[in-house]
Amino acid sequence: MNAVTNLARLRGPGIFAVVAALALVVAPLALEPFRLGLLAKYLCFAIVALGIGLAWGQGGMLTLGQGVFFGLGGYAMGMHLKLVEASSLPSSGSSSGGGPALPDFMVWSGVEELPALWAPFADPVFALAMVVAGPVLIATVLGLLVFRQRVRGAYFAILTQALAAAFVILLVGQQGLTGGTNGLTNFFELFGRDLADDSTQRGLYIVVALVLGVLYLGARQLVNSRFGRLLVAVRDGEDRVRFLGYDPAVVKTIVFAISAGMAGLAGALFVPVVGIISPALLGVVPSLELVVAVAVGGRFALAGAVLGAVVMGYAKTSFSEQFADGWLYLQGALFILVMTLAPKGLVGLAASAREALAARRRPAVPASRTVKEIA
Amino acid sequence: MRNSVWRSGAALAALAIALAACGGEAPANESGAAAGGDDTIKVGILHSLSGTMAISEVTVRDAELLAIEEINKAGGVLGKQLVPVVEDGASDWPTFAEKATKLIRQDKVATTFGGWTSASRKAMLPVFERSKALLWYPVQYEGLESSPYIFYTGATTNQQIIPGLDYLKEQGKKKLFLVGSDYVFPRTANKIIKAYAAANGMEILGEEYTPLGHTEYGTLTNKVVQAKPDAVFNTLNGDSNVAFFKQLKSAGVTAEEMPVLSVSVAEEEVTGIGVDNIAGHPVAWNYYQTTDTPANKKFVEAFKARYGAAKVTSDPMEAGYNAVYLWAEAVKKAGTVEVEAVRKAAGGIALERPEGLVTIDGENQHMYKTARIGIIQPDGLIKEVWNSGEPIKPDPYLKGYPWASGLAAG
Numbered sequence: 006m007n008a009v010t011n012l013a014r015l016r017g018p019g020i021f022a023v024v025a026a027l028a029l030v031v032a033p034l035a036l037e038p039f040r041l042g043l044l045a046k047y048l049c050f051a052i053v054a055l056g057i058g059l060a061w062g063q064g065g066m067l068t069l070g071q072g073v074f075f076g077l078g079g080y081a082m083g084m085h086l087k088l089v090e091a092s093s094l095p096s097s098g099s100s101s102g103g104g105p106a107l108p109d110f111m112v113w114s115g116v117e118e119l120p121a122l123w124a125p126f127a128d129p130v131f132a133l134a135m136v137v138a139g140p141v142l143i144a145t146v147l148g149l150l151v152f153r154q155r156v157r158g159a160y161f162a163i164l165t166q167a168l169a170a171a172f173v174i175l176l177v178g179q180q181g182l183t184g185g186t187n188g189l190t191n192f193f194e195l196f197g198r199d200l201a202d203d204s205t206q207r208g209l210y211i212v213v214a215l216v217l218g219v220l221y222l223g224a225r226q227l228v229n230s231r232f233g234r235l236l237v238a239v240r241d242g243e244d245r246v247r248f249l250g251y252d253p254a255v256v257k258t259i260v261f262a263i264s265a266g267m268a269g270l271a272g273a274l275f276v277p278v279v280g281i282i283s284p285a286l287l288g289v290v291p292s293l294e295l296v297v298a299v300a301v302g303g304r305f306a307l308a309g310a311v312l313g314a315v316v317m318g319y320a321k322t323s324f325s326e327q328f329a330d331g332w333l334y335l336q337g338a339l340f341i342l343v344m345t346l347a348p349k350g351l352v353g354l355a356a357s358a359r360e361a362l363a364a365r366r367r368p369a370v371p372a373s374r375t376v377k378e379i380a
Numbered sequence: 381m382r383n384s385v386w387r388s389g390a391a392l393a394a395l396a397i398a399l400a401a402c403g404g405e406a407p408a409n410e411s412g413a414a415a416g417g418d419d420t421i422k423v424g425i426l427h428s429l430s431g432t433m434a435i436s437e438v439t440v441r442d443a444e445l446l447a448i449e450e451i452n453k454a455g456g457v458l459g460k461q462l463v464p465v466v467e468d469g470a471s472d473w474p475t476f477a478e479k480a481t482k483l484i485r486q487d488k489v490a491t492t493f494g495g496w497t498s499a500s501r502k503a504m505l506p507v508f509e510r511s512k513a514l515l516w517y518p519v520q521y522e523g524l525e526s527s528p529y530i531f532y533t534g535a536t537t538n539q540q541i542i543p544g545l546d547y548l549k550e551q552g553k554k555k556l557f558l559v560g561s562d563y564v565f566p567r568t569a570n571k572i573i574k575a576y577a578a579a580n581g582m583e584i585l586g587e588e589y590t591p592l593g594h595t596e597y598g599t600l601t602n603k604v605v606q607a608k609p610d611a612v613f614n615t616l617n618g619d620s621n622v623a624f625f626k627q628l629k630s631a632g633v634t635a636e637e638m639p640v641l642s643v644s645v646a647e648e649e650v651t652g653i654g655v656d657n658i659a660g661h662p663v664a665w666n667y668y669q670t671t672d673t674p675a676n677k678k679f680v681e682a683f684k685a686r687y688g689a690a691k692v693t694s695d696p697m698e699a700g701y702n703a704v705y706l707w708a709e710a711v712k713k714a715g716t717v718e719v720e721a722v723r724k725a726a727g728g729i730a731l732e733r734p735e736g737l738v739t740i741d742g743e744n745q746h747m748y749k750t751a752r753i754g755i756i757q758p759d760g761l762i763k764e765v766w767n768s769g770e771p772i773k774p775d776p777y778l779k780g781y782p783w784a785s786g787l788a789a790g
Binding site for chain 1: 429430466467468470471472473474475477478479481482485486497498499502503505506507510511522524525562563564567568571589591592787
């Protein structure tokens with residue numbers, strides 16, 4: 006009984022330590038490379054979900070366009086990898102002669118000179134900086150414009166969704182610049198390491214897990230700080246906060262920019278892990294899928310967002326592997342089930358189970374029964 | 381409180397069942413893999429079974445499964461039965477890459493048949509090249525590619541688009557209007573068409589792209605009608621064709637005065653577009669349900685018997701069906717399913733297929749195919765009016781066409 010109740014009592018740092026140990030030590034040893042790669046992918050989405058949890062769960066900003074920021078980060082990384090690859094393959098684009106070598110899709114799209122937009126991405130430092138700076142900058146400008154005008158609620162959600170749709174149309178239309186619907190793929194190496202190599206993939210997984218862990222701790226710190234309380238106050242009563250002398254627009258913009266930065270970073274990590282970035286990953290549907298994942302996990306807790314992304318990612322993979330024909334129904338059923346039975350998501354479920362347990366233990370219930378129920 | 385306990389319990393139980401269902405069946409897969417060594421050979425089938433491409437790709441999957449059944453019934457390959465492992469690419473390119481990895485690494489399939497859109501092929505290409513595994517890609521495409529680990533059983537540009545242009549030229553059409561969906565195939569195809577037009581004294585009056593899935597064609601139709609071309613070259617894909625042909629018809633355009641030559645509309649799509657809207661317009665492919673060969677009679681009969689009399693057969697389905705037979709033939713010749721041996725054995729294999737004689741070009745792993753132009757009939761089938769007379773050697777980089785020298789930089 007002790008072990009079980011201890012586990013049930015385990016909170017905050019304890020759970021974090023257990024999960025971290027599982028993710029950093031057990032998973033790389035226990036999972037075969039292909040499955041570990043999939044887990045790394047879920048964790049990339051979990052980073053985006055963490056940002057959504059921050060913006061939506063804590064700040065009340067329902068952002069349906071995180072795909073845009075994910076894409077900006079992903080394309081920044083993809084462009085860098087493409088340029089590295091092009092310069093390492095002297096055979097391709099032999100007829101173009103002078104100037105830097107062109108990525109493969111430009112050759113078949115009829116682009117003859119490297120566009121000015123691409124050139125700086127050959128520098129890894131610039132590319133990595135743009136991964137975060139690009140999304141943060143755009144989110145800041147957008148946030149200041151939108152939040153100052155007191156656009157919120159459904160209007161903000163619609164606006165971000167439209168942004169995602171527009172971004173996809175832009176990417177698809179500029180085939181010579183972005184690879185069009187195909188996106189960017191066929192990457193060979195990352196900072197001099199062979200991407201197809203299992204050890205590289207394992208290293209990438211560790212990096213993704215570490216980044217997620219650090220961002221999670223940072224986000225928690227933020228939520229527990231004075232600023233975090235202000236953020237929740239803005240969510241629950243924006244006008245009151247304004248009357249108290251704070252500027253809600255600034256608070257919201259900062260958090261929106263942070264969530265955008267997280268999505269950008271996730272996009273950049275996603276590219277070497279999965280090996281492709283394409284508009285199909287950034288549009289309205291994938292952006293919505295992530296919001297759904299956050300809702301499933303529990304949007305009021307940061308851990309819920311992370312959990313939701315991993316669970317939904319895992320469910321998608323296994324459902325589609327087992328039932329190639331009808332897996333979408335199962336995925337939808339899972340969402341509806343969780344939402345109707347546990348509106349606060351999986352984390353809310355765990356919390357209410359724990360409360361119920363505590364409430365039951367106090368009355369005269371034989372200890373052995375409780376244990377059985379938990380087990 | 382009691383209520384919340386009940387709710388929590390139910391939700392957790394449901395989740396547990398769902399997860400157990402997934403985990404529980406995994407071992408079955410493993411044992412299948414083990415059996416793969418003895419008297420069965422696993423092959424992967426990877427098409428979109430959900431999403432926008434499902435309507436087209438499901439038919440190709442059906443044709444491939446039919447071929448596998450037929451081969452199994454005839455004794456299998458090297459005395460072993462083929463076991464298909466079907467995965468859903470979900471019309472999503474990264475998913476294609478993920479499922480391809482799963483088929484290769486976990487299921488250890490001997491080969492994979494799959495893909496439709498160029499984007500899905502481009503996404504899978506690095507996976508197959510890096511794992512040195514085989515992919516059979518069954519759809520006509522834009523060329524300018526020749527991966528050592530992909531066999532292309534659909535047409536490349538010199539077996540579909542160029543014959544289509546030759547046909548229009550023969551018909552005396554000098555002024556063309558280009559309409560296409562906005563992705564890599566139409567853009568590349570139009571690049572080739574423009575180069576051809578420049579070399580053959582044809583004039584391009586306009587070039588318009590719409591996003592995939594676009595259905596508002598009023599403005600575009602006006603532009604086309606005002607430009608008064610002799611013919612339209614149509615590379616629109618999927619649903620867009622429905623709206624486009626309806627709009628054209630209501631604008632009073634007839635197939636006699638302004639034929640619209642399509643390269644992505646086959647028997648399957650004609651039903652969706654509505655025969656009334658498209659009858660009389662030409663299409664370019666390598667195979668029609670009406671193609672008159674003994675092998676086709678068998679194929680159409682078998683397909684209808686298996687999937688229903690109302691079903692039609694189309695070019696990509698036939699190319700998928702062929703792919704399975706061509707691979708099986710290469711395996712028989714090599715005496716093993718080992719990839720390098722199969723690749724080596726594949727070159728020069730010639731089979732009488734529903735579309736006629738198909739020969740694998742060992743150099744670029746494309747097929748020799750006969751080009752056929754057909755006219756859509758009021759009954760929804762397509763009647764051939766022109767063919768190239770003999771199988772055309774595949775030339776994905778158009779090296780044999782002096783006017784195309786600027787296109788294939790690679």
